[in-house]
Amino acid sequence: MDIKTIKSVHFIAIGGSVMHNMALALHEKGIKVSGSDDEIYEPAAGKLKNGGINAQVGWKPESINDSIDLVVLGMHAKEDNPELLKAKELGLPIYSFPEFIREWSENKQRIVVGGSHGKSTITSMIMHVLKHAGREFDYLVGAEVEGFPLTVSLSDAPVIVLEGDEYLASKLEPVAKFLKYEHHIGLISGIAWDHKNVFTTFNEYTKQFDLFADQTPKAGSLVFNEEDDLTNIVGSKEREDVRQVPYKTHEAVIKEGKTFLKTKDFGEIPVNVFGKHNLQNIAGALALLKLIGIEEKVFYDAIQSFKGAKNRLELLAENNGNIVFKDYAHSPSKVGATVDALKEQYANANLTIAYELHTFSSLNREFIKEYKGTLDKADQAFVYLNPKNLKLNDAAAFSEADIQKAFGNENIKFFEDVESLVAQVEASKTGDKNTFAFLSSGKFNQINLKELAEKLVS
Known part of the structure; x- marks a missing residue:
């Protein structure tokens, strides 16, 4: 089929980062867009609503019919997804988003x-x-x-x-x-x-x-x-x-x-x-x-005017010799590179790193050994893990000794409640110059990092 002649597209798992942006891009071209997901979080939910796309929460196979020219399937959707099964039954063309982009x-x-x-x-x-x-x-x-x-x-x-x-x-x-x-x-x-x-x-x-x-x-x-x-x-x-x-x-x-x-x-x-x-x-x-x-x-x-991609060593606050960043570092190589960069750039400042173990790989006892040495250049290193994430991934709990051994650093402090983590980060501030960085692909259990950053530099 000529993909550029389509008039109607349905996105299964529309809440994904690329998926909802792609849906909005097609909607702006006058293509009728529908979509669904089991959960749709911000900012995707707000962007879809403001963009005029009525995305459904929950799988509704009855929304899949012959008026749809093409279905885009997100990675989040499983093989037994009821909407996917209905699309197959009707013989609708089904594309992954990279396959769609390639055709386009x-x-x-x-x-x-x-x-x-x-x-x-x-x-x-x-x-x-x-x-x-x-x-x-x-x-x-x-x-x-x-x-x-x-x-x-x-x-x-x-x-x-x-x-x-x-x-x-x-x-x-x-x-x-x-x-x-x-x-x-x-x-x-x-x-x-x-x-x-x-x-x-x-x-x-x-x-x-x-x-x-x-x-x-x-x-x-x-x-x-x-x-x-x-x-x-x-x-x-x-x-x-x-x-x-x-x-x-x-x-x-x-x-x-x-x-x-x-x-x-x-x-x-x-x-x-x-x-x-x-x-x-x-x-x-x-x-x-x-x-x-x-x-x-x-x-x-x-x-000279490039300020970086959002969440990539993003500046949250700066004042009086104190500076706070957040970074989408969620793998050993990224954590190590970020810590090295901060220590080199602010060599005379006290460096505090708070890192959240969030991804599936990071909760694996074999893979976590890959983090060895990545936090060594931090003056204070804190590792946080949300216990809910362990349950979602059916992973075994970690002790502070487990974390210290995996990272190869006996000075690391380990936290499973975010309030204690925040208190320890605040207590780590010392002298005239401090650099703080919060590293994660998660959200530190929804703490307001911007608000905390302003407090840390005040």
Whole structure:
């Protein structure tokens, strides 16, 4: 079918981050959109309602009928989902969202940014620079980006920039999402084991990136971080008629808590992001953008105003030598990179890290050993785990000794109630300069981080 002729789409599991943004993007194009989910949380619920989409809470197979041209199936929906079974019974076309995006972008140049860490930030940087340069493009990114009302754009632009997730596309398509896009230009930022619930071994996980790299077509390009050992092995592998574009950490200098990029032709360029991982992200974005005709001067002019993707080392409050961040660090490589970046940027400040164990992998007793050493540079390190999350994932409880052993740090303090965690964070403030960071893909049991941050810097 010609996917661009559809008039009606139903989203099963519409509450997902990409799913609800994609639904809104199609709704704005005049396509009739419906959807459902077992739960729809904010901000998705409010955005769908304000956008004019009546999303149902609960599965209602009676809402699936022949007037629907196509069904988009989210990863959250199970194989026995009643709406999915009804769609199959009626013979309706069923797509995962990456499969839909691939069909929609059939005649576009597809740029896919993959990696265990940094992919949202690199994708956001590319989007920011292209917008600054006045280029027309579509996009899909896993985080909110300043200047872009949705995280998905679907138009007639000649280029689409996609954040390529290695997680599975759907229960019907147990294939890494980034393998569905069939990129022309691909980027791999780094490889570090994640998603143990799906990729039970390190080798199985890394194989996905090898498949991604192998998928680069003749006359295509593969951009990769040569400083990451495994990524360098994958990226450097000989592939017929594929342009290999390695990159490494952009040179920079820190002056009075501010990072400046060092350039040959344009002097020192001030930027709002910091840390080795972000200097690598900048280098990756630059290397890729040069492939599609963005000149270095345009890049450096634009990158100065880039403030980062939402929840990625996001500044919450700053005052009187005290500063507070939150970060979507939810895997060992991300936690380690964030802690290192904060300690380097604010070398003379007391660093307090509060980390929430939230993902399925992080609650696995074998996988949690991957966190060893990641919190060592913090002056105070606190680990929080919501007991409700243990029950949801049918995981065994941890003791403080378990956490200390896994992280390889006997000074870590472990909490299962958020009030005690907050009290300890507040008590850790000392001297004139303090840096605080809250790291999680969860919500620390709904504590108001913005309110707490203002208190910490007061």
